[in-house]
Amino acid sequence: MSWMAWTLPTAVFFIVIASILVGMTVWEIRSPCIDRKGFLPISTTRGDRLFIGLLSSAFFHLYIVGFTTISIWLALLLSIAWLISVMRWG
Amino acid sequence: MNKIQNNRAWFLVLPVFILVAFSAIIPLMTVVNYSVQDIFDQNNAYFVGVEWYRDVLQDPRLQDSLLRQFMYSGSVLAIEIPLGIAVALMMPTRGAMASLSLILLAIPLLIPWNVVGTIWQIFARADIGLLGYAINGMGIEYNYATNATDAWLTVVLMDVWHWTSLIALLCYSGLRAIPDAYYQAAKIDRASDWAIFKYIQLPKLKGVLIIGVLLRFMDSFMIYTEPFVLTGGGPGNSTTFLSQTLTKMAIGQFDIGPAAAFSMIYFLIVLLVSWLFFTTISQLDKNKT
Structure with a gap:
């Protein structure tokens, strides 16, 4: 992983984005949204x-x-x- | 009635997701990591926060090439889309002539970018090129190597030559997909050619035009090889577009950090404009139905 040159702020950033995406998926399965x-x-x-x-x-x-x-x-x-x-x- | 949904088919998308992660998502994450650090070598990288973003956004060289890039993509789209539609409308619909014109139109699309650049570099030269020589022979001063306006015209003309066929072919296939019943109904109503175009052909072409506009926008926004071969970005910086500025920064000067920050801004702009095109056109569709 060292070649990706991770830093703490960028790691936090991507973790937040990934959790938002997972959260949105779960939310969509629980209650599908409409336009x-x-x-x-x-x-x-x-x-x-x-x-x-x-x-x-x-x-x-x-x-x-x-x-x-x-x-x-x-x-x-x-x-x-x-x-x-x-x-x-x- | 309650329908039981089975979403297990989504697992079939997994291989594609892994492939995209490997080829796009992980490299993009790496670029984000690079954009906040000053990289000297693999073991020496220093966190600098948003410093590179500030530098890049305030660099007049980059602001200029961004403006130039929008002007270029704008003029390319403004010429290629109407011209492509016009060519498609004028093409023969059946017989040997239809096949012949399809083949002729496809030829420019088969030529690689750097070859197109070389063709035009020679074709437009004032001393030995047919186009350059002919224009000068008519008494019009033309030299793309020294005059910025001439260089611009040549770069735009080259793109139009290379890619109008794509729009024409897309529109041609769109036009062939319109059922004859529409034209018969138009005939009964004694609709004019313009009315047929406006109320039947253009709305039916919307799907292929979305694809065409998006493809041409993204391609022209990322253009590198053709202007690089033709003008090398000159005279001065007059035809230096975004990707060329970026390459100079990343490979020429080896400023990986600023180049990464610049790539992120570039990516966000492409994302925004593509989304705007897509949303505008799909909203038009929604409002009509």
Whole structure:
């Protein structure tokens, strides 16, 4: 595994992503979701909302890192809040 | 009635998943790991956090090549998609001529990228190339090696030459799949050619056009070989696209960390644009039904 040059933050990152995917799979098996329309302009499934939330969070992080001096931890907190609200009301 | 679902068939997907993990997921994870470290050699790597991302995002060289890349992909799509549809509409539908035009259209697709680059490099030269010589002979100053606009036009023209056939062939197969009953109904209603195109052919082509636009976008967004062979990214940096900037960084200067950060940003952009295309087109479909 040493050739992959693991670091603790990236390991945590991938573990979180993997657990989200496993969690979503279990959730889908327990209660399958249906398309619905929230505040997003398109009707989405649960997986769509997760994808939208994660991708927009990635770009938000890039913006914060590249063009501001705001701490990345704040970006992370805001992204988590954003992800939860997209999943719940999106 | 409650239907019992058996999901065991999903296990059959396992071999594919293992293959994709080996060839795509694990390498991608490695790139993510590299992007947060300063790598000297296998035993000397230092965690630098988001430093490389900040550097890369603020580097004007990369911002310029990103802009150039979007302009390039945009112009390639804007020309190839309408042109491909037009070619498909004009192709003969049956007989020997249909087969002949299919073969002729397929020829550019069979030529490898670096050969296409070489063909155009010679074809467009002002001193010995047929195209370059002819344009100069008409009194128009043209030299792709020294003039940025000429270089741009040549690179775009080369891509159009190489890939319009793909769109044309996709659309041709889409058009052949439309049942004759639609055309008969249109005839009864005395629909004009434009109306037939707008209300029958174009909606029926949507499926193949999604594939065509996605393929052409991703391919043109990652283009490397053809401009590299044709212009080498010049004159100056005028035709240096993203992948070439990335290669220079990763292999030329051996800046693995920044190159990895740049790859991640590149990947996210491709993901975003592809998703936008796909969602827009599939939503249009949903709204209609």
